Amino acid sequence: MAPQAPLRGSRILLAGVIGSGLGAAVALMLHVVVTHTPVEVSPRTFAIFFSIFCAFGAFAGLTLETVRQLQATNPDPAYHPRTLRGGSERDRP
Numbered sequence: 001m002a003p004q005a006p007l008r009g010s011r012i013l014l015a016g017v018i019g020s021g022l023g024a025a026v027a028l029m030l031h032v033v034v035t036h037t038p039v040e041v042s043p044r045t046f047a048i049f050f051s052i053f054c055a056f057g058a059f060a061g062l063t064l065e066t067v068r069q070l071q072a073t074n075p076d077p078a079y080h081p082r083t084l085r086g087g088s089e090r091d092r093p
Contacts (some may be wrong), residue, residue, distance in 0.1 A: 034046075
C-alpha cells in the first residue's frame with residue numbers, strides 16, 4: 001500500500017470559514033425576509049438562528065473539502081473516472 005499524502009488542514013479550515021460565511025449570508029437574507037413580515041420574533045431567536053446557519057455552513061465546508069482531499073489521494077481507480085471530450089461513454093451508442 002502506497003503512503004498517502006497528508007490532509008491539508010489549512011485548506012480544510014479555509015473551506016470551513018467560507019462555508020460559515022455562506023451560512024451567515026443565508027441567515028441574514030432570511031432575517032431580512034422575516035423582518036418584513038408581520039410575525040414577531042425575538043432577537044434571541046435570530047441569534048440562535050444565525051449561529052445554527054453559521055455552524056452548519058462551516059460543517060458542510062469542512063466535510064466537503066475533507067472528502068475531496070481523501071478522494072484525490074485514494075489509489076482506487078473508481079475515484080478517478082476518465083473524462084471524455086465528447087461526453088461520457090454512456091451517451092454514445
